[in-house]
Amino acid sequence: MNRKVVIVLLVVATLAVAGGLAMFFESMKVDPAKNLDSSKLPTVRVQEVKYSSIESPIIEKGRLLSNLEVNLSSEVAGRIVESGVPLKVGQKFRKGDLLIKIYDKDAKMDLRAQKSRFLNKLAENLPDIKVDYPDNFENWMNFFNSIKLDERIPDLPEVQSTQEKVFMASRNILGEFYAIKSAEVKLEKRKIYAPFDGSFVEVNTQVGSVAGMGSKLAGIIESKNLELQVPVDSEDIKWLRLNDEVEVLDSNGDLLCMGKLVRKSEFVDQGTQSVSVFVKLKNHKVDLYQGQFLTARFNGKQISEAMEIPRTAVFSSNKVYVLENDLMKSRRVNVLKRNENSLIFTGLKEGEILIIEPPVKATENMKVQVR
Missing domain, CATH: 2.40.50.100 (RNA polymerase II/Efflux pump adaptor protein, barrel-sandwich hybrid domain)
Structure with a gap:
């Protein structure tokens, strides 16, 4: 009986000592302070909102085409x-x-035959012209003498009266003359x-x-009269004006020559949603070829009281984050112009701290630190 009591007392004592040690070590453990280590907070890049006048260029690639x-x-x-x-x-x-050149020897022979028949008809009617229209006979005689079989037929003498006109028409002189003129035109069309x-x-x-x-x-x-056809986003076409100076760049981005904006299309390409504009090249000193791709740099329009930021700072098309008491707050902005890597906006108060490089998986009220 005494042995059992001793065993029970030893077990209880062992448990008591173990519990005491556990409580002692637990009391020695320090709880980590939540969010006290600033090195674990996400970092952001910020920029103070400040508006100014911005001249934003429009840079697009285009293809050279001949103007003619x-x-x-x-x-x-x-x-x-x-x-x-x-x-x-x-x-x-x-x-x-x-x-x-289209073979024309047979056409030339036919034309000579027509002129020969016409000379024969004139020769038959010259005596009547001399009798009936003596005042105009010399003109008709000079016309007859000036006709050469291998040369263009000269112009008809001016008819001086209605009776003379009727006479020429009734003898078919006018008809055969204009038939010869038509044959001469057709002969010329055999050469381009x-x-x-x-x-x-x-x-x-x-x-x-x-x-x-x-x-x-x-x-x-026409190889020397070239134009650069440039597709411009339909949202940006409003910034371009006719007769604007345009920088034309080669594939390395170096200035090749200057150009002038001469035309803007009045329709949008259904596939690309772009509007084609045409730049006439001036004084280029290197050989250029139709179909070659070049880059056009348009000056665009000066935008007053605006700010330019990276496109990565914007989400949901027109929202940004600002920093308030180390917390991220979303704001809606008014986007004026979108560039390839940046955009121009208004809508925030000057002096606000804009987050231009938010962290991955950014959320409203996320606590961050400035890089």
């Missing part, structure tokens, strides 16, 4: 013969060069000359092939 692009079509049918300028894509030519210095960008025929009436033979461009 012409499709060459045949107005007569016939076989294409050698003209001197090779019918090859990329072939350059000078203004006035013969680009395309270059209207400017340029080059071929498309060729749909070759020497020896037959050109059909109205068929497209080639496409040419």
Whole structure:
């Protein structure tokens, strides 16, 4: 019996000592102070709100196009013969060069035959003209003598009376004269000359092939008169004005030449929601080619009483965070212009502390420290 009591007393004593030790060690443990270690608070970058006048450029890439692009079509049918300028894509030519020639020997012979018949008709009627219209006979005689089979027919003498006009019409002199003029025009259409210095960008025929009436033979461009077509966001088009000076930059961002804004489209591209503007290049000293991509830097419009911040500072399109008593507070702002990496806004009070680099997973009333 005494042995059992001793065992129980030893167990109780052991438990008491263990409990006492546990309480002692627990009392030695220091509770960590919550949020007292500032090194664990998220850090932010801030900037004081201060408004000023801002001139924000608009920088966009565009593609060079020729100001003059012409499709060459045949107005007569016939076989294409050698003209001197090779019918090859990329072939350059000078203004006035013969680009395309359609075989014309048969047309020339037909025209000579028409003039010969016309001379014969005039010769038959000159005696009647001398008798009936002696005051105008010398003019008709000079006209007759000046007609050359290989040259353009000269202008008709001026008819001096109604009776003379009736006489010429009744003998079909007027009809045959204008038939010859029409044949001369058709003969000229067998040769197509270059209207400017340029080059071929498309060729749909070759020497020896037959050109059909109205068929497209080639496409040419004026190589020195270039424009830069630049798509501009529809929201930014309001900042651009005609005749503005524009900086044209190469692929490295270096200034290539100056240009002038000459046209703005009046419609929006459905695919890109952009509006095309056209910049005429001036005094470029390096060779440029149609289809080449360049960068245009527009000055844009000066915006007064505004501030520019990184786009990363804005969330939900038009909200930012400001700092109040080390807590983040959201504010709505009025966005005036969006750039590639920044935006311009108003809507906050000057002097407020704007968070321009908020932490990841930022929330309202989050406690932060300034970097």
